[in-house]
Amino acid sequence: MHGSVPDPQKSREALLAILQSAPPAPVERRLPGWAVLKRRTGLARGAGGYGLVILLMAAFLLLLLSIAGLMFGSVHIEAGTAVSILLNAVTGDWLISPTWREVHETIILQTRVPRVLLAGCVGATLAVTGMTIQAIVRNPLAGPSILGVSSGAATGAVIVMRWGLLGLGAFTLHISAFLGALATLGIVFWVARTGGQMTPTRLVLAGIAMSSVLSALTSLLVLTSPDPQLASRVLFWTLGGFGSAQWKLLPLPAIALLAGLVIALLQARRLNLLMAGDESAVALGLDVHRFRQAMFVLAAALTGITVSVAGVIGFVGLIMPHIVRFMVGADHRRALPAVALMGASFTIGADLVARTIISPLELPVGIITALVGGPFFIWLLRRDAKGQGSAK
Amino acid sequence: MTAGSGALRLDGVSFAVGERCLVEDVSLEVRPGEMLGLLGPNGAGKSTLLRTIYRMNRPSAGTVEVDGENVWQKPAAWVARRVGAVLQDMPGDFPLTVRDVVAMGRSAHKKILEPDTEYDHALIDAAIALLDLEAFETRAFRTLSGGERQRALVARALVQQPSLLVLDEPTNHLDIYHQLHLLQFVRELGITVVAALHDLNLAAMFCDRLCVLNEGRIAAIGTPDAVLTPDLLSEVYRIEASVGVHPKRGTVWVVPG
Numbered sequence: 001m002h003g004s005v006p007d008p009q010k011s012r013e014a015l016l017a018i019l020q021s022a023p024p025a026p027v028e029r030r031l032p033g034w035a036v037l038k039r040r041t042g043l044a045r046g047a048g049g050y051g052l053v054i055l056l057m058a059a060f061l062l063l064l065l066s067i068a069g070l071m072f073g074s075v076h077i078e079a080g081t082a083v084s085i086l087l088n089a090v091t092g093d094w095l096i097s098p099t100w101r102e103v104h105e106t107i108i109l110q111t112r113v114p115r116v117l118l119a120g121c122v123g124a125t126l127a128v129t130g131m132t133i134q135a136i137v138r139n140p141l142a143g144p145s146i147l148g149v150s151s152g153a154a155t156g157a158v159i160v161m162r163w164g165l166l167g168l169g170a171f172t173l174h175i176s177a178f179l180g181a182l183a184t185l186g187i188v189f190w191v192a193r194t195g196g197q198m199t200p201t202r203l204v205l206a207g208i209a210m211s212s213v214l215s216a217l218t219s220l221l222v223l224t225s226p227d228p229q230l231a232s233r234v235l236f237w238t239l240g241g242f243g244s245a246q247w248k249l250l251p252l253p254a255i256a257l258l259a260g261l262v263i264a265l266l267q268a269r270r271l272n273l274l275m276a277g278d279e280s281a282v283a284l285g286l287d288v289h290r291f292r293q294a295m296f297v298l299a300a301a302l303t304g305i306t307v308s309v310a311g312v313i314g315f316v317g318l319i320m321p322h323i324v325r326f327m328v329g330a331d332h333r334r335a336l337p338a339v340a341l342m343g344a345s346f347t348i349g350a351d352l353v354a355r356t357i358i359s360p361l362e363l364p365v366g367i368i369t370a371l372v373g374g375p376f377f378i379w380l381l382r383r384d385a386k387g388q389g390s391a392k
Numbered sequence: 393m394t395a396g397s398g399a400l401r402l403d404g405v406s407f408a409v410g411e412r413c414l415v416e417d418v419s420l421e422v423r424p425g426e427m428l429g430l431l432g433p434n435g436a437g438k439s440t441l442l443r444t445i446y447r448m449n450r451p452s453a454g455t456v457e458v459d460g461e462n463v464w465q466k467p468a469a470w471v472a473r474r475v476g477a478v479l480q481d482m483p484g485d486f487p488l489t490v491r492d493v494v495a496m497g498r499s500a501h502k503k504i505l506e507p508d509t510e511y512d513h514a515l516i517d518a519a520i521a522l523l524d525l526e527a528f529e530t531r532a533f534r535t536l537s538g539g540e541r542q543r544a545l546v547a548r549a550l551v552q553q554p555s556l557l558v559l560d561e562p563t564n565h566l567d568i569y570h571q572l573h574l575l576q577f578v579r580e581l582g583i584t585v586v587a588a589l590h591d592l593n594l595a596a597m598f599c600d601r602l603c604v605l606n607e608g609r610i611a612a613i614g615t616p617d618a619v620l621t622p623d624l625l626s627e628v629y630r631i632e633a634s635v636g637v638h639p640k641r642g643t644v645w646v647v648p649g
Contacts, residue, residue: 011521016581018518019550023511140485269499275486276496279479283446284552285472285500330486 051334054327058341062120065348069116070108072352074360077104085109115245119351119365120344121253122242122310127343128260128336129302130317131324135271135332136295137189138278139203140325141380143318144303147188147203148210149181150314153300153307154237155214155221156180161230162221174252178304184210185300239364240311242351249309256305261340263298268332271295275330313366315373316343322380396459396474397424398555398584400445404454407440414440416608417454424555427578427585429599431592431619433629437608438588439480442560445586446477458556472500476554478545478562484534490544491529494519497551512551519547522577538565546574550581559587563594592646596620597638604628617644 070082081100085108088096098105130143137147144150156176188210192203215238222234236244264271270291273281281288306313324339350368357363400422407415415437422428430438443449444456447463456463463471482493497519498512508516520529523543528536533544542565549557557578563571571591575598578585589595595602596616603613606628612619625633631648638645 015518015522018514019522019553021511023509134486138483138485266504269502272492273496273499275488276493277483279443279448280482280496282448282468283472283475283477283479284496284548285467285469287468325487329492330488331492 051328055334055338055341058338058345062341062345062348065345065352066116066120069119069348069352070112072356073107073112074355075104075107077108082108082112086113110247111245114247114250115242115351116348117250118245118253118310119242119347121250121257122306122313123316123347123350124340124344125253125257125260125302125306126313126316126347127320127324127339128257128264129299129306130343131321131332131336131339132264132271132295132302133185133299133317134321135274136292136299137192137203138274140322141204141318141377142207143315143321144181144299145211145312145314146318146377147185147207148214149185149188149207149300149303150307150312151211151214151218152184153177153181153304154312155218156183156304157237157308158218158221158234161233162225162227174305174308177308178301181303181307182297182300184214185296185303189296236364237307237311238366240313240366240369241354241362241364242310243362253305253309256302257340260298260302261336264332264336267291267295268336271332272330311364311366313347313369315369315377316346319373319376320346322376395553396555398474399424399457399459400556400584400586401457401460402441402444402454403457405441405444405451405456406453407437407444407449408452413452414608415444415451415605418605418608418610419454420603420610420613422556422584422586424584425582426601427587427599429595429602429616430586430588430605431590431595431602432605432611436605436628438605439560440608441605442477442558442586442588445556445558446475447471469500472552474554475556475558476549476552478542478549478557478559480560480564481538481541482533482545484532487532487534489530490525490533490536491516491520493533493544494525494547494551497548500552515551515553519550522550523547539567539570542566543570543574546578554583556584556586557581559585561588561590563589563591592620592625593638596644596646597641620644620646 067079067082070086071077071079081104084096085098085100085105088098089105089109126144133144133147133149134140134142154177156179157173159180160173160176188203188206191206191209218234218238222231225231270281270286273284273286274288274292276284278288320339320343321335324335324342328334328338347365347369350372351365354363354365354368402418402420405415405418406413418441420428430441432438440449444451445458445463447468450464458471458474461470463475476497494516495508495512498508498515501512502508520526523546525540525544525547528540528544533541536544542562546562559578562574562578566574571594575587575594578587579598587599589599599616601614602616602619604611604619604624611628612624620635622633622635625631625635625646634647634649636645636647637643
């Protein structure tokens with residue numbers, strides 16, 4: 001096709017023959033070799049072919065930050081001790097005999113392990129949710145907090161607390177947070193789509209407007225409440241934190257993360273198609289409307305659950321997908337596992353900073369993520385503006 | 393391997409947005425292997441009509457049949473395995489590489505969780521090579537020129553292994569060299585092609601039959617020399633034109649004035 005190629009017919013027939021060939025008959029199943037495995041998993045392709053290496057590095061980073069998360073706090077515990085306590089708790093006394101103070105064991109096992117796990121689960125879930133939302137609204141500037149979805153979940157939770165509605169049992173809070181998130185996402189999407197085309201600007205502006213309305217609504221609910229304690233409890237939802245971490249709080253966010261990641265990975269190919277725009281996605285065989293609705297519900301459920309256990313933690317779902325796409329490319333089959341690892345690392349790191357920077361006091365973790373994420377978002381906007389200026 | 397024969401049949405297709413009828417009562421048939429050029433002035437409804445074929449626009453009346461099946465009664469993936477659409481452009485919000493974009497064409501053939509096989513990679517490699525995109529394979533799609541993007545979208549449609557290729561103004565980003573080569577290329581694929589075109593002479597050179605749309609209705613359909621007459625051009629395009637014969641090819645030749 002190109003003028004500079006001397007012989008454009010070089011192997012046209014051969015290439016066309018390949019395109020028109022039938023798929024090979026299914027062969028006997030055997031374990032594929034490493035080269036085949038690498039190719040099949042897509043690890044050998046895209047972003048320089050370092051997919052697996054980057055994934056391993058991300059996992060290593062997560063491990064380091066998790067150990068740091070066990071070490072630091074109001075009481076400092078050596079890394080060796082922290083890991084020994086953990087191993088001892090898992091394997092029993094036969095491997096490592098206890099040489100540490102009992103209070104350290106209690107701190108590690110009852111406070112810090114659940115806290116690190118909760119931070120990791122929430123961060124990973126937020127990052128996966130952010131990546132999913134960015135694909136379904138086809139906008140890399142979107143995220144659960146930017147679009148007001150987190151605020152919607154918080155408002156849902158506050159409504160339940162304000163009137164003490166517990167009709168749905170133990171999960172009332174989570175369900176109302178989910179419903180708040182779903183309603184907000186629906187409204188923002190509907191507003192941004194009015195008039196056919198959905199532009200990034202409209203979407204972000206609609207999200208900001210919804211956030212403002214929802215935080216005003218939350219304040220109104222708090223200020224008119226007869227319960228003087230409500231304000232301090234609601235503050236938790238608006239700034240986010242893992243201070244309430246306990247073992248019994250962990251199953252729900254862990255299940256949410258696992259389910260969310262598995263569902264998103266199962267749909268990774270379809271999420272890829274959404275990045276190409278609705279018209280391309282339809283032409284490539286995706287039932288866009290139905291798929292988007294299903295993914296909306298997933299994103300809202302994940303946001304609702306994270307907000308109900310850890311409050312609004314902004315920017316994780318916005319910035320992690322960008323960093324990951326830069327490292328492993330935009331293909332969701334590679335990017336989703338990486339973004340889960342990176343999201344977990346980010347919140348564990350942010351939580352570490354939040355509870356050590358003014359120790360023994362604690363900052364809400366949402367402050368740290370906003371201080372890191374806000375400037376990053378502004379930088380993205382600047383970069384996008386420049387890119388568009390030169391491209392057109 | 394292509395699924396189906398690529399026969400296309402539109403029966404009384406209309407498409408309306410609110411009160412406005414963009415396409416009205418269009419019936420036509422395209423035989424397997426035939427190349428049909430869709431002509432008409434801006435806003436005549438060419439893209440709108442093509443969208444009803446690849447399942448983007450649901451007709452407000454009438455049916456679109458591919459291989460004898462109504463596309464709206466089949467899953468989207470069923471249609472995508474038979475109909476490849478080359479769109480005018482694709483939004484570049486995400487840093488997808490050219491290979492990522494081409495590989496998307498395989499989606500409709502894949503089951504859930506089924507990885508890309510050696511076969512898929514061979515198809516993708518072949519399409520990339522055929523459209524001379526090797527140099528851009530790992531480049532971000534959004535950084536390519538209009539013409540290069542268009543070629544990537546052709547490659548994406550090819551790995552769908554369609555028996556019917558729908559092209560929406562495929563030449564509008566291309567220089568004359570690439571226009572000629574693209575049309576020659578799709579012509580030689582041997583599958584059914586429906587292409588919306590602006591250049592009357594190129595359409596006459598490459599298409600078996602032409603269909604002229606005007607205000608959403610078929611103004612004329614038939615072989616190029618039957619369709620491209622001074623009367624029709626003055627009625628549809630509101631231009632005065634002389635119609636002659638191409639000195640070398642013998643095809644019909646239109647010159648304004």
